[in-house]
Amino acid sequence: MFERHDTDVLIIGAGGAGLFATLHAQKAASDIKVTIAVKGLLGKCGCTRMVQGGYNVALGKGDSVERHFMDTIIGGKWLPDQAMAWKLCETAVVRVRELENEIGCFFDRMPDGSLHQKAFAGQTFDRTVHKGDLTGIEIINRLMEQVLARPVERLEEHRALALIKSNSGDELAGVLFVDMRRGVFRFVRAKVVLMATGGGPTIYRYHTPSGDKSMDGLAMALRLGLPLRDMEMVQFHPTGLLGGENTRMTGTVLEEGLRGAGGYLLDGNGRRFMFDYDESGERATRDIVSRAIYDEMRKGNTTPNGGVYIAMSHLGPDDVRQRFKGMVKRCADCGFDLAAGRVEVVPTAHYLMGGLVVDPDTRTELRGLYVAGEDAGGAHGSNRLGGNGVANSTVYGGVAGDIMAGDVTGAVGDNSLKLLREPDEAQIEAEIARARLPFSRKNGNVHELRLRLMHMMWDEVGVMRTGDGLRRGMKQLQELKAELLETGLPDDDMVFNITWHDWLNLHSLIEVSEVIASAALSRENSRGAHYREDFPDSGKLETSYFTVARRIAGDQLEVSQEPVDFSIVRPGETLLKDEPETLVSARG
């Protein structure tokens, strides 16, 4: 019924976190077997590859880890786990040197030969390292090459279906996969497992992440009863491309810099509306602009496809073509004229701040399971700074690799993960049955269900939320889930069956959506990315709390609130001494 396979270190996901963990684990102990399993092709899926802006790191010359940390805490509205945020900012310095010096990344330079660091929203210093506006491609290609060149076992187009506990029940024994190409189930036993499937809020009608991401990791953890934090915190990017329901282009990001450079946002009638909402107009922060656009859309002042326009032509089409070459070409390839015309845009779900509860060493509650990257919660609190996403996945991916290798060899830390453990066979069978379910159901339309989920989440659990809406949403999620479980596939061929994987994706997405809606309902204030129209106040900073959700008996979700531990800095305080807090504006 399924194949069995053994390894020492198993890594799920090949984004910044997964690839870095692989390299570090392999380097730390070359005599252990490292296996990386990924839903797509190694290096060619996931969101790290899609990073445009760049990588935040404090490299001196007036900047400091303290400043980066303070920006992260203030950007996250005092919700970040401070130990994690600190480790992120501190380790980013080493990591970026590692990327340049050891991995071979080719970051842009200043005329004097030092790294070029650009400005990015929400930061008091120009600290974003980049390679043009295709930074992610550079990072992932270089990491991919390093992994390809090493004796690492690669399981490509292997989809993780479930985390399998040991038969004693208190450790992880391994992971159940389906080898997508052959349509065969495969149970891989491992001494330690890193989950790095990269979150990714693709549950919204408009979203930016890559198509392979469907929050599988979070759903797998949820089914094991592991705690997820900050799940109400979904970041929306204000300007996603809007090309209608029938194109996969819809939702993809149009660069932030367009607004920064002086682009206009116009409603369906061609009127500039941002100054109705904020005195900075189009240059206001992501959350404000997203909400303003959403508001205009609700008022019906929309473009043919139901969004607003971004217009650049008043800056001179040729200038726009030159300054935003990549964006203009991308739009042109798809039939839009960004330089001289207007392009329809809409806020688009971009990043999930929420994730598993982990410690700064990436360990989880369950022995043998580690989590890094967008799957892990904590580092960003209620809002992630642009440029902190890829820093987070590479920093903690590397940390995970080191820690796991240590735990497996027993060189440091835990000694008892040196042996493979026997799995809970009943759980494997149950998960296989879950995955096979659609083959025993009447043929239905998975795609139509997915659309309904995305519309519903956008309307009820989206940019602006209310208690009533969230409750409506939760009810609909129940219905959608019940319908999905009755929706079958036309054909019982499991070989590279994309529609089957769409079904499995949707199952993960619905399960995690329930958590997002529940956490959003429990937070009765508006913080960072979470906005409640019925509770617009942000709540007291001193008594900040974060939400923790987990599945208890059956499908029941329990959401609790835990106080933020201000272990490094308290609201009202700062780590910055003798320097102005806003270096950038001080410099003009």
Next chain:
Amino acid sequence: MKAKHNRDPLRIASLIHRISGLALALFLPLHFYVLGLALNDAARLDTFLRWTDYPLVKLAEAVLVLLLSLHLFGGLRLLALEFLPWSPRQKAYAAIAAALSFFVSIGFFLSAV
């Protein structure tokens, strides 16, 4: 599946280069053999050369010259591409190479008849 881009001028150029090279390589032994005849008997070479007075044979010779010059100029373009700094005007150069070749071989034909 069959590639559609075989109408690309540069692909045609490479095909011409290959065909002309092959034709020359096949013709050359013959050419050497005929010249080698002079070793034993200049008269036999002459009998052969007289044969070349026929116009049709002249035309064939002109075709050979065409092949040789196509291969020559095409080869020079490739050598330039490989050993000189990049130039984006390869299609133009290929066209020039072809034009030169026709020029040379027509020149040959005209002076031969």
Next chain:
Amino acid sequence: MREAAEALDVKVWRGNAHGGGYRSYSVPAQESQTVLDVVTWIQQHAEPTLTYRFACRVGMCGSCAMMVNGEPRWTCRTHVRRVLDGKRLEIAPLRNLPVIKDLATDMAEFFDKWTGAEGVFHPTATRKDAIAPISPADPMRQLANEAVECINCAVCYSACDTVTANPSYLGPAALNRAWTLQNDERDGAYAPRLRAVSADGGCFNCHSHQSCLTYCPNDLNPTASIAGLKRLSSTSFLRRGRTR
């Protein structure tokens, strides 16, 4: 209102490593519609078991390349209007790579050759060292920079007739990557890489067809990169292995 009344006449190759053939579908035309959207429509509405690959959908991951009306393309960034032949669209898996199923090919050999061309950075410094100051105006840096933004989509690989004719040929993408590394002053494997790219399947097999350059969706120029490698290897040999 977006629904143009027209329908596209789409043929899609279906099959696996053992063979297959084209099947026809009628797909509603849309105002905004890429080739990937056409394939997606067919999977979502007409042929649920149709297999294809994509991830980023914006030209960054290089996993969606297919043959479109006989030419290799990144499908997520190819508007249907630009490739339509009348109303006809013919979609097939990438040339020069083995098919797994329908439109998905096995890219293993493409990446094996990438590694085979020493397409991997060999460090000369560690994370403890400062980052090397390199002027963006440095000529070598500029050469590397011009060629570095490759998304390994294998469009060039499937456009190249030499790859078709010579299965051991490393191909344009791998060699292009090797070229960027030969111009990267931080790299420490200049000599071994030069050996790798000048071995039997290496850069000398390229006949400068330029199809790679014609089709690269990112406007890279593997032809020039390969010519550069030919020069580097030749001069280094003529100088009896003394490099640079």
Next chain:
Amino acid sequence: MIGLRLYLAQRLSAFLMAPLVIGHIATMIYAVQNGLTASEILDRTQGSLWWGAFYGLFVGAVSVHAAIGLRAIAFETLNLPVRWLNPLTWTVGMVLALLGGRAVAAVVF
């Protein structure tokens, strides 16, 4: 299947031949004007060290060049197995060199 040495040999021979072929074509256009006769050819060439070197060089270069060229065609177009490539290259090269050498000898000595 062409590596560094074969490539260099082929390109160097091509470099060498380029002026020779241009010279040859020019001579032919000139010579062919009044029709070709053996004596005319032999008058020009016989006993001439210069023409001897000219054609000798050409024969040497073309043997190398064409042998390697045919090797590529044999492998890529005719799918000749790799193990036959070296014998083929050598055979073609030798045959051309011998026939060519004989021809040069005939017209020069």
